[in-house]
Amino acid sequence: MLVKLMPVKLQGLTLTVVSPVFPAGLYCCYAVIIVLTGAVIVLSVALSLSVRSQEQVSIKNTYAPCGRDWIGFGNKCFYFSEDTSNWTFSQNFCMELKTQLARFDNLEELNFLRRYKGTFEYWIGLHRESPQHPWRWMDNTEYNSSVPIRGVEKHAYLNNKWISSARSYADMRWICSMPNSCILQCQIPFASFLSLSRDAF
Incomplete structure (x- = not known):
């Protein structure tokens, strides 16, 4: 002023x-x-x-938390079955959840699956048409062979130390996997699905 x-x-x-x-x-x-x-x-x-x-x-x-009976790791959710069945039934079970038999995209995910599965053997989503064909995931992408798969059969499973192959009618547990962004839309099917005749598969 x-x-x-x-x-x-x-x-x-x-x-x-x-x-x-x-x-x-x-x-x-x-x-x-x-x-x-x-x-x-x-x-x-x-x-x-x-x-x-x-x-x-x-x-x-932000990823949604995995739902009940699912285990989260990274950006995926995994379901570890307590029942046993053949590979075809296991894949159909996962498909009912709108998921697929487990896929791992790196060694960290594979090591997580090995640790969490304990001593049981579990089907995973690797398969091939014959021993002369490459291993593929359920979406038909080729496996990068980062970890060798033992055996000459067409379907892969996790055992105590490595990935092995077995015939599709072998009886073992299975793992389903999906991106955890889908978890809110997916639910475990009713027990009636498990009671289906497994001989049909």
Whole structure:
């Protein structure tokens, strides 16, 4: 604020009285301050909305927890059966869940399956047409042979130390796998499915 000095004489003394002056420039400064304050508020609100939007996207990309009877590892959920059956029944069981016999995409997933399965043998989703053909997953992609598969049969399973092959009618447990983003849509079938005649498979 600008001031104007005005001399005043009282009984031989000279006093200076300070008188406020409000020129147009001062009003202009007030207007600029108000505009800048408004801009800061608008930017703060915009940044807040942007952060909230990013948090919502992050929540959408977060994997849902695996459902009951499923075990999560990485971005997948695995179901370890307690019953035993042949390879065809095992695959049909997984298909009823809209999943497939287990697939591992790296050594970490394979090591997890080995640790969690304990001493039991489990069917997994590797198969081939003959010993001369390559191993393939259930979606028909070729197995990269990162871990050798023992034996000359057409269907693979996990045993205590490695991956082996067996004939499709061998009786053992099985593992289903799926991306855990599907878990909310998938449920374990009723016991009636398990009671189907396994001879049909």
